[in-house]
Amino acid sequence: MFTQEEKDAFYKVIYTRRDIRSFLPIPIERNVIDNILHAGHHAPSVGFMQPWNYILISSEAIKEKLAWAADKERRAMAIHFEGERESEFLSLKVEGLKEAPLTICVTCDPTRGGSHILGRNSIPETDALSTACSIQNMWLAACAEGLAMGWVSFYKKNDIRDILDIPPHVDPIALLSVGYTDAYPDKPILETANWEKRSRLGHLIFENRWGNCCGSHSQIK
């Protein structure tokens, strides 16, 4: 169904995608944004619930407020990283909300589709997991379009609800910064900054039950 060239192109997107926090002040074409949103909307969702909404934020005033909420949370979180880890944390650039020309707030409405959603009746958080699948589609699409994206998860949800008039029952899952960048790194920023290493995949794979390491995968890095 897919040629080797098509597979290669797909995997190129998978392995090129990065979480970015530095953006250039270059506007994004409307049709490119639409391509990203369209890919997001074609993610899988539990019971075909499609619990997501996409709030496109280009207003400078509103982006300022979002950046304020994220910075407040960043400073609060720094207190929990004590000693050396605190100064290391404070030196990281954790968001680029004011730089990026566009922020997309992706939300999850747990009431979408009625009270009994096929699959969600068993595991309620599958609505948020579906929304994460939508975000991952958007992230990969942004990468394919030559754009950079960063997922900001430093905020108190009620600050974001207040700033964007989001109803109390709706969950602001992510603030996605979107824009062009001149700093598309080969490796995750947190790996380069020696914050955390990539785990060896072979150590994360078990066979038939938890803890049962499988020999043939142990060579996978």
Place this chain on the structure above:
Amino acid sequence: MFTQEEKDAFYKVIYTRRDIRSFLPIPIERNVIDNILHAGHHAPSVGFMQPWNYILISSEAIKEKLAWAADKERRAMAIHFEGERESEFLSLKVEGLKEAPLTICVTCDPTRGGSHILGRNSIPETDALSTACSIQNMWLAACAEGLAMGWVSFYKKNDIRDILDIPPHVDPIALLSVGYTDAYPDKPILETANWEKRSRLGHLIFENRWGNCCGSHSQIK
């Protein structure tokens, strides 16, 4: 960075991927499984936490037990869909756990990486959302490899923990059925079965604040 051909190939995967419940008894090559797992492991994760494990289940005896847990939950859930919706629900094929040659249980370990994970300190469920991003990468990779995948979310988590020896603090996020199929549908199964319709994307997009519909997107289907 990406040619038009590469972008087209990427979007072909995004729009071809489907949730499948019917599988052929054809074994899957080991290197193809490795490609899927490798793509999953290169998903983004909060604070580069990589909270996932992948349990590969090919044992018939264990697949039987998983199918038993899913069927038990399916029958319990049917009771909540009353009247016509109940018989409609019971006529749906909601899983193919026994048919598929491989089931992958994807788990999330909230303790991975220590007590204070960058980003997860603010929003704890970002560990599970990261795991969903990994699952979406795997799903797309399976599609690119010509394989079918189905996400089963009908179960009590403790049944799955008991069957697969998963520790109590680790969350069995998904059971993914993987295999070849002769029934790769153009549309979501739940759309074809008239269970649920695809929402119009233009109605899900707001500008700068919740509820503020943006005209230029209202034409998007």
